[in-house]
Amino acid sequence: MTIQQQAESVFASHLKTNPYPGRGLAVGRSERGDGWIIVYFIMGRSDNSRNRRFVTEGERLYTEPVDLSKVTDPSLIIYDAILSLPGVQIVSNGDQTRTVHSALQCGGTFEGALATREREPDAPNFTPRITAMLDVRAHESNLAFSLLKANPADPELTDRYTVRPSNPPPGLAYGLTTYMGDGDPLPSFTGDLLTLPVVGSPQAILASYWEALDPNNRVSLAVKAVKQDGTVSEFFVRNRHA
DSSP states (O other): HHHHHHHHHHHHHIIITTTTOOOOEEEEEOTTSSSSEEEEEEEEEEEEEEHHEEEETTTTEEEEESSSSGOOTTTSSSSSSEEEETEEEEESTHHHHHHHHHHHHHTTTTTHTTTTSSSOOTTTTTTOEEEEEEEEESSOOOOOOEEEOOOOTTSSSSSEEEEOOOOTTTTTEEEEEEEOOOOOOOOOOOOOOOEEEEEOOHHHHHHHHHSOOOTTEEEEEEEEEEESSSEEEEEEEEEEOO
């Protein structure tokens, strides 16, 4: 089985036939190898989680309530999902996006910024914090991924995993989701980075990922296309609620 076939298999098993992978991100190289693709999606089972949508503002992607009167707890659902600095893109499933962004502005590091954060405090799920960084300031682009999850023996503690993989070949991305699937409590993500396809135009990637996500639970999906030098990007967004 080729690496592309493996990616398609993971895409089918972890997204297409999985009712609830939760929030997810992927960063990889465009199919033509002339740039980068960032994918971020959110899902929801509760009315509070479903009552939101993605909004873009320049290179920034953030969540906002659809109906402000229905918001019960904004702390874990309203945040900057993608922020950028010159040559750097940061994507995450929570307000740690801003933590990493602020640290890098002050000369800090990806790992150092996330060392100050914990898994989400939403017992009994203790949702993992997933974060990725694309840094094209060096001659070779650099990827970094972080997973902060509850320790299985004591969920009050946070286990920290950071991976800096080699660049994937064109048409492939590495990714993380918050959960392995549905459950009560929800089972946190485990294992290696996911290898996922990013084939075709950004609009085609948006359509393929949207169709893969469970229609009852999908909420919003964004695809950001970044040129090789990181200077120009485009956003494509689809929301459950207009």
